[in-house]
Structures are given as C-alpha cells and as structure tokens.
Amino acid sequence: MRKFAAAIFCIFLLSSFAIISYLVISFFTAQRPAQEWAWQANVVAHRLPGSLVPRSELNNYFFYVWESGTFELPVTGATGWAAIDLPLHSGPGDHTNIVAMLPMGQPFTILQASGEWWLVEVGNIAGWVTNRLSMINLPDVLPSIVFRNANTHSSLFRSSGRDIPNITGMPLCNSRDFNARLGREVDIAAALYGMARKIGAAQQAALANGHTLIIYEAFRSHDVQEMIYENLSYLYKNDPVVREGISTPPWNIRWFLARSPYNHQRGTAIDTSLGRILSYEIRATGDFGFIHINEFVEYPMQTAMHELSIAAVVFSQPIHARSDTAWKEAYFSTAATYGTRRLHRYLTDAGLTPLASEWWHFNDLEYTELAIEMDITGKFFTDRTFSRPPARVAISAQ
Secondary structure: OHHHHHHHHHHHHHHHHHHHHHHHHHHHHHOOOHHHHHHHHHHHOOOOOOOOOOHHHHHHOEOOHHHHOOOOOOOOOOEEEEOOOEEEEOOOOOOOOEEEEEOOOOEEEEEEEEOOEEEEEEOOEEEEEEHHHEEEEHHHHOOOOEEOOHHHHOOOOEEOOEEOOOOOOOOOOOOEEEEOOOOEEEEOOEEEHHHHHHHHHHHHHHHOOOEEEEEEEOOOOHHHHHHHHHHHHHHHHHOHHHHHHHHOOOOOHHHOOOOOOOHHHHOOEEEEEEEEEEEEEEEEEOOEEEEEEEEEEEOOOOOOOOEOOHHHOOEOOOOOOOOOOHHHHOOEOOOOOHHHHHHHHHHHHOOOEEEOOEEEEEEOHHHHHHHHHOOOOOOOOOOOOOOOOOOOOOOOOO
C-alpha cells in the first residue's frame, strides 16, 4: 500500500512539474515574436543533421534575419542589376553629381546601403544608385528558399498537357552561375528590391511553420517571354485541345498569354510553389549564418508548374489582375489543394497579389505601377553574379 501511495505521489509531482514547465515556457515564448522564436529554437536547441557549423560554434555567427525580419543575409555583397538606364551618383541622393550611367541590365555588387540608395561597384567604378529601380539576386539575401529556375534547365511550360514547340523541355536562358557568396553554383532569380522584401516576409512566415517557398522563376527576359508567346500562339491556332483549354468561358487566351513587357520582365512577379521541409543545416558566409534546406517535399498542387490552361486557375471566376483587393472577394477553385491555399496565405499576407489564372503566379502591384511608369522592359539577361560574402559591419537601413 505504501509503495502504491509513493507511486501516486511521484506521478503527482511529475505531472505538476510538467504543467509548471509548460506554463513557464508558454509565458516566455509568448513574449517573443513567433518568427524569432522559431529561428532561435531551430538554431540553438539542437545540432542539425549534417550541419556545416558545429553547435558549439553557432554563437560565432550572426543570424541577420533576427535584425531585418525579412532578409536572411544583408544586401551588402549581393548582386544587383539596373532595371533601366540608371545614373551613378557621387553620393546617396538625386542632388549629387552623376559620375556615370549604368545601362539597363548592368550587373553590380552592392557595397553599402543607405535608405533608398546603394553604393555599388561596377568594375573599377563605384557610385550610388537608387534601389527602387534596381533588382537584387534573391538567393543572395534569401538563401533558405529553394530555387529551381526551370527555364534555365528544362522549361516546364505546357498547355492542356501538350508540349509547346521549341519551349517544353528546352533551356531558354542561362540564369545560373557560381555564387562566391554561397560557395556553389546557384540559379539566379532577380526581382525589384521592393518586391524582394515582401518575398522575404513570406518565406519567414513559411519557415516558422516548417515550410519553404520553391521559386521556379522570378525575372524573365523580354526575349524569353516573346519566344513563349510566339510558340504558344502557334499551338493555340493549330491544336483544338489547347484552344479549348485556354479559351473556355469565362476564361480567354489573355489570361495565359501576354506579350512582353509583362510583370516578369518588370521584376515584379514570381512563379512559386510550396514545400514541407524534411531536413536542413546551418551554413555560413562571411560573419553570418543562414538556413540551407537539404530535403523537402513539394505539396501536391492542382496542376504541374507552368501548365497554361484552365486546369491551373486558382479562383472560380476571373478577377481584375491590376486590383490588389479583388482577390479577397474571390472563391478558390474546387481544384485548389491544401498546398495552393497555404501558399496563397503566405504570399498575400506579405503584400503580394495572386493571378487568378495561375496558382503559382504572384505580382507586386505596388512596384508594378512604378515599373510601368519608368518603362522597365526586361530587355536584358541575368546570366552572371558578382556576389561576395558579407561582413558584419555597420549596416544602414536595408
């Protein structure tokens, strides 16, 4: 009887300890942003499988996302591009002298950030450019995202399951390069800087739930867009199955086929899917640590990526593509999967707008207006990077 009573007492003590521990942990975690807690828990609580940085050394590295809230690495050392012909100034401001002109598409290395201005280096010339009209290489600041530039390797574009002549399975560009910042070959994915920050916010929300964005395309050059347009137009005219799959009311060909310049050429669109993270590791570049996804499972979506037909529509009816609020009143298509809905939540919460006809496509309408006003046409290629490891120095607002 005494043994039984002692056992009951021990169980009572253990239960009390567990409840008190839970309440204490809940209290402290509730006082911290969920995003920050998720990252610190992942980094500090255990050594990650295959980590390149041993747990004992993690404190030697600074995780920039704790400071920025969106970017995982600072913009200093990242590759950027001039979205239009850009004046290179002697200082951060329009009032300073112009020392040179950067042609549209000119790549550069970002040396320093100050508000809306970047100090950049092009060859042996340095000067300041406005970042509002500049693109940035997404892997340089968001290395946890999985990048799969399909048009660099083997284009996935199809329509009603039909191959598009001269497009499907073909490499349409060469947006891949050795990235000295990340120490390996990486697909290039460029976007206007303003949009990049919103993509970062979406990725941090996804990571906090064990998910990751899988970006299949960001910037797409004018030449590639025109190539897709011409070959899909030919298929549309000559294949009744494709024609029916694109133009069955209330949808029409304009929802799936656009001439350049469109938002991909302007640096204000991404094509992305969503994955569940299986394993990851901590890597380092310069003075900074970051998460690198090793294994993931892509969520089932209603179609394959870049299936240009009504099978890919995400809403039951078309909505105005230039409205940043109309989608809020729309109903998901019955074909929309859990992955589709979760992906949309991450991207729309970050300020991006879905395209009704393509579950994978998201626009930044705020910067699209600027891009149209400044006539960003995307008549260049992003085929080289000039990235460097970032040093932890005094960094202005990035």
